[in-house]
Amino acid sequence: MATIVELPIYSFEGLVDPDWCPGCGDFGVLKSVKMAAAKAGVAPKDLVIVSGIGCSSNLPGYVHAYGVHSLHGRSVAVATGIKLANTSLKVVMTGGDGDGYGIGIGHFIHAMRRNLDLTYVVMDNQIYGLTTGQASPTTMKGQRTKSTPLGNVELPINPLALALVSGATYVARGYSAEPNHLADLIAGGIQHKGFALIDVFSPCVTYNKVNTFAYFKKRVYKLEAEKGYDSNNVSAAMERSAEWGDRIPIGLLYKDEQPTYEDSERVFQKGPLTQQPLRADKAVFQSLIDENL
Amino acid sequence: MSDVVVGIGGAAGDGIDKSAETVAKTASRSGLHAYGFNSYQSVIRGGHIWLRLRMGQEKVHSHGDHTHALIALNQDSIERHAPEIESGGAILFNADKLRINIPVRDNVLTVPLPIAELTKPLGAIQPVMQNTVALGALIFLLDFDFDVASSVLADTFAHKGQGVIDQNVGVLKAGYNYARERFVPLGHKWNFTRKRRPYLTGNEALSIGAVAAGCKFYSAYPMTPASGILTWMAEHSERCGVVVKQMEDELAVANAAIGAGYAGVRSMCGTSGGGFALMTEAIGMAGMIEAPVVFVEVQRGGPSTGIPTKTEQADLNQVYGASQGDFPRIIIAPKDTRDCFDSAVEAFNLAEKYQCPVIIITDLLLSEHPETVEPEYFSADVPIDRGEMVSGWKNGNGAFKRYAFTKSGISPRTIPGTADTLYIAATDDHDEEGVLISDVFCNAAIRRKISEKRMKKMDLALRDLPAPQIEGRADADVTLIGWGSTEGVIREAVQQLNASGTRTNQLHFKYLLPFHGKEANEILKRAKRTICVEQNATGQFARHLRAETGHSVSDQILKYDGEPFEPAQISAQVRAIVAGQPRSLDVTESEAREIAYHYVRVHLNDEFRPGRVQKAAGNGLGEALWKIDVVTREGGEKRGELQVGVETGSTYSWQPVR
Numbered sequence: 001m002a003t004i005v006e007l008p009i010y011s012f013e014g015l016v017d018p019d020w021c022p023g024c025g026d027f028g029v030l031k032s033v034k035m036a037a038a039k040a041g042v043a044p045k046d047l048v049i050v051s052g053i054g055c056s057s058n059l060p061g062y063v064h065a066y067g068v069h070s071l072h073g074r075s076v077a078v079a080t081g082i083k084l085a086n087t088s089l090k091v092v093m094t095g096g097d098g099d100g101y102g103i104g105i106g107h108f109i110h111a112m113r114r115n116l117d118l119t120y121v122v123m124d125n126q127i128y129g130l131t132t133g134q135a136s137p138t139t140m141k142g143q144r145t146k147s148t149p150l151g152n153v154e155l156p157i158n159p160l161a162l163a164l165v166s167g168a169t170y171v172a173r174g175y176s177a178e179p180n181h182l183a184d185l186i187a188g189g190i191q192h193k194g195f196a197l198i199d200v201f202s203p204c205v206t207y208n209k210v211n212t213f214a215y216f217k218k219r220v221y222k223l224e225a226e227k228g229y230d231s232n233n234v235s236a237a238m239e240r241s242a243e244w245g246d247r248i249p250i251g252l253l254y255k256d257e258q259p260t261y262e263d264s265e266r267v268f269q270k271g272p273l274t275q276q277p278l279r280a281d282k283a284v285f286q287s288l289i290d291e292n293l
Numbered sequence: 294m295s296d297v298v299v300g301i302g303g304a305a306g307d308g309i310d311k312s313a314e315t316v317a318k319t320a321s322r323s324g325l326h327a328y329g330f331n332s333y334q335s336v337i338r339g340g341h342i343w344l345r346l347r348m349g350q351e352k353v354h355s356h357g358d359h360t361h362a363l364i365a366l367n368q369d370s371i372e373r374h375a376p377e378i379e380s381g382g383a384i385l386f387n388a389d390k391l392r393i394n395i396p397v398r399d400n401v402l403t404v405p406l407p408i409a410e411l412t413k414p415l416g417a418i419q420p421v422m423q424n425t426v427a428l429g430a431l432i433f434l435l436d437f438d439f440d441v442a443s444s445v446l447a448d449t450f451a452h453k454g455q456g457v458i459d460q461n462v463g464v465l466k467a468g469y470n471y472a473r474e475r476f477v478p479l480g481h482k483w484n485f486t487r488k489r490r491p492y493l494t495g496n497e498a499l500s501i502g503a504v505a506a507g508c509k510f511y512s513a514y515p516m517t518p519a520s521g522i523l524t525w526m527a528e529h530s531e532r533c534g535v536v537v538k539q540m541e542d543e544l545a546v547a548n549a550a551i552g553a554g555y556a557g558v559r560s561m562c563g564t565s566g567g568g569f570a571l572m573t574e575a576i577g578m579a580g581m582i583e584a585p586v587v588f589v590e591v592q593r594g595g596p597s598t599g600i601p602t603k604t605e606q607a608d609l610n611q612v613y614g615a616s617q618g619d620f621p622r623i624i625i626a627p628k629d630t631r632d633c634f635d636s637a638v639e640a641f642n643l644a645e646k647y648q649c650p651v652i653i654i655t656d657l658l659l660s661e662h663p664e665t666v667e668p669e670y671f672s673a674d675v676p677i678d679r680g681e682m683v684s685g686w687k688n689g690n691g692a693f694k695r696y697a698f699t700k701s702g703i704s705p706r707t708i709p710g711t712a713d714t715l716y717i718a719a720t721d722d723h724d725e726e727g728v729l730i731s732d733v734f735c736n737a738a739i740r741r742k743i744s745e746k747r748m749k750k751m752d753l754a755l756r757d758l759p760a761p762q763i764e765g766r767a768d769a770d771v772t773l774i775g776w777g778s779t780e781g782v783i784r785e786a787v788q789q790l791n792a793s794g795t796r797t798n799q800l801h802f803k804y805l806l807p808f809h810g811k812e813a814n815e816i817l818k819r820a821k822r823t824i825c826v827e828q829n830a831t832g833q834f835a836r837h838l839r840a841e842t843g844h845s846v847s848d849q850i851l852k853y854d855g856e857p858f859e860p861a862q863i864s865a866q867v868r869a870i871v872a873g874q875p876r877s878l879d880v881t882e883s884e885a886r887e888i889a890y891h892y893v894r895v896h897l898n899d900e901f902r903p904g905r906v907q908k909a910a911g912n913g914l915g916e917a918l919w920k921i922d923v924v925t926r927e928g929g930e931k932r933g934e935l936q937v938g939v940e941t942g943s944t945y946s947w948q949p950v951r
Contacts, residue, residue, distance in 0.1 A: 019733045
C-alpha cells in the first residue's frame, strides 16, 4: 500500500466563503471534509466533489478541488459517470437529506448495491432549509414544519439501515460538532475501497427547532468508545442503526471489504478511460463492419 | 423487374427476423441491395408480424409499395396478405398445416410445401426449420445462388457446430430442389456483382460511428426502440473499450453521461421519447456547465407509452424544448442508415467543439430496419476534433477561467486531474471562474454576459454546419420537404412523381438546430408549391420551419398510424393535392378490415376473419358505414356483420347471422 502523505488543510481553501446561516452545522462538515482530504493525502487536483442542490450542496464551491454542483438529487449519478470515466480520481459526494434521501434516493440505493468506489457525505438536518423549512425524508414523525403544520405523519427514512441492506461497504455517522471525529470517518471513507456513506447530524439552526445542537449534545455517543463493538458485524450494526432516543450512536457502524464495481469492469484492465487511446483499433473497427456481411 | 419485395408473415417467436436476414444476406453477398422492415408488435410470442424485405440491383430506399412473394408461417398471414401478392408473384406455405382459403390475384404461383415429407430424410427437425424449407424454395424462385444462401446459413450456425450447419443446409436444399422440380423461377434477372455490403440497422451504424469517434462511455435504461444501441454496446464493450452502464432510470442515465463528459471522455446516452422526457433537466445542466455529451432520442409512437413498437416523428417539439431556460444545443436528424454513422461522428465533434449537449434524433424505422450500405462509407479514420481542450493554465493571475468570456463564446476546457485548472462546474449560473452569481450574490451584468457567451456558440455552430440544399430539378412545380428518416422514401416518391409527369424536387433537413433559416428561406421563396411530409399528427417540423423562415408550407402530408410511409402513399397524395382533390380522413376499406380484425380478436376469440367489405348508408347513425362480413376462417361462411363508421371509425354494432 502506498504511503499516505498528509497535506496541509489550507491546500483545500476554496475561492469564496460559505454563505450559510451563522451557526449552521455545515461549517463543521466543510472543515471536516477538508481535514479528511488532507489526512487521506488526496491532492486537490485529484479530488472531485459532487453535490446536488440545497444549502449543504453549496459545499464544493468552498473547497479548492474539482467539482460539480449538479442538479437536485443527481449528485450520485453524476459522480458515477465521473468515477467510471476516470478511476484514478477520488470522488466525494456531498449534499443534504432532501437531496440524497428524498429526490435522489433511487441513485443512492443503486450506487450502494453496485459498491462503486465513492464516498457520500450527507449533511442531515432533517428539514428542507433552502426552501425555508418544509418536512424532509428524515423529519421525525409528529414534527411541525411549514409543510406539515399539524405534524408530520410519515416515518423518517433510516439512512444507516438502508445503507446496510443496500450493499454499502462502509457505513458511518458523524456529528458536525465533532469535526475531528467526523474528519476521521470521512478520511476512512475516502480510503475505503467501495461505497462509503457518512450520514452527518448537521443541525439547521434556522428552521429545525427540534433536532438542535443541544438535542444531539445530550444524546450522541461514540461507537469507538463502546467496549466490544465490532464494526465487521452487520447484525450489530443493524441493531445500532435502529437506536434513536436518549442514546444515538455516531462513529463507524460497519465496514467490509468487497470487490468494487470498478474491479469487475474488464475495460478498466487497460487503465482509466481518460488514459486509453481515443481512436478505435483498425482491425477491431473492420470486424465491426464485417460481422454484418 | 429491377427489385423484388418478399413478405414474411407469422407470429412473434416464429423466427421471422432470422429468416429474412438469411435471404437479405444472400442478396447482399451476391451484390444486390437490400432493405428490410419488420412491422412487429410488443409481444414476445403471438400477435401478427409482417416483415417486408426489398432487394434490388440498385440501392433501395424503402420497403416499397408492392409485395411479390409471401412466405406465410401461419393461416392468419395467408388470410391477411395472400390477396396483396402481385401477379407474377408467389405464395409459399407449409402445406401440412395451412391452405389458401382466400382469393388471390391472377397469375400468382402457389407453392404448398410438404414440410414433413421433405424433411423426413433429415431426421427430427426444429419447428422453426419449416422456414428454411420455404427459404430454399424462395431462393430458387428468385433465381438466387444456392451456394451463397448456404454460406449464410453456415455462418449463422457456425457457433452450433457442423452438424447443425449440415442439417440446416440440407433442409434449405430440400426446399430448393422441391421448387426446382416443379416450378420455374419468377423471372427476375440479376447481375450478381458479388460486391459484399454490410447489412445493418441505424442503431448499429450509429453505435459503430460512436466507437469510431472515440466514445468511451455509454449509459442507458432499456427502452424500445433505443435498446438496440444498449445491447450492441454491451456486446462489443470489451472489444471496443467502451464502458456500458445500464442505470436505474433515465435521470441517472443522463446525469452519469454528463459526469463522464465532464471528466473528459467522449460520452453518449440513448433512449426513446418517454426516457428522454426524464432526461430533460439534465440536458439543461449539460448546457449550463458546458459539458460535451451526445444524447440519442430514438422516437416511437407517442404520446405517453403510446405505440412502443411503431414508428413516428412526433418528438421534435420535445427535443427543441427540452429543459428550462435558454442554452445552446445542437440537434441532428440523420437521414438514413449510413448517415447514422456520420451523424454519430459529427455529434461527438460538435459536442466537444461547442461544449454543449448534442441531440441525435432518429426513429424506430431508421433505428431498427436493416439495409445494405456501401462498405467504403465506413472508415476508422474519421475526423476527431476535441475543441478547446487545454492541458494547463499559464495565466497565473487568479483562478482558472473555465468559463472565460471569449469572442467566440468557447472557453478553455480541462479535465479533472489537471494541475492548476481546478474549478467547480455549477448548475447555478456563475462567473468566468465558475463562482456562483445566484442567490445572495446575484450580478445582472455578469449574468447578461455569460448568457451571451453561451448562446454565441450557436452562431458559430451554424456557420460550421452545411446548409440545406434542393435535390433534383430546378423547374419543379412541387417541392417535398422532410426531415430525418423520411429522406429515402420521399426520394422514391419524387422519382415516381417525375415519372408520372408531376415535376417534383426535394428539400430535406438534417441539422435542425441551429437552423439555417436564411438559406432555407432563399430556397423556399423560389419554390412554387411546398408540401411538408412528416410522420406525425400536427406537422411539428412545418411549424418550426415557419418560425425560422416565415414560410408557411402550401400543404402537408402527415402520417401517424405507426407504420412508415411507402413511396406511393406520398406520391398519390401529392397528385391529389396538385389536382385539387378534397382530402379525406375517412376510414378506408383496408382500414375497415383492420378495425374488424381488432374486433374479432378482442370479442370473438380470433375464430373468424373479415370477409366482404361494403359501404352503406348510415341508417340513423349520422354517418356512412362500412359493413364488414365476419366469416369463418376455414370455409368463409358468413357468421355476422360488423358496422364501422366511415367518418369516426367507431365500431357500432355486431350482428350475428341468425
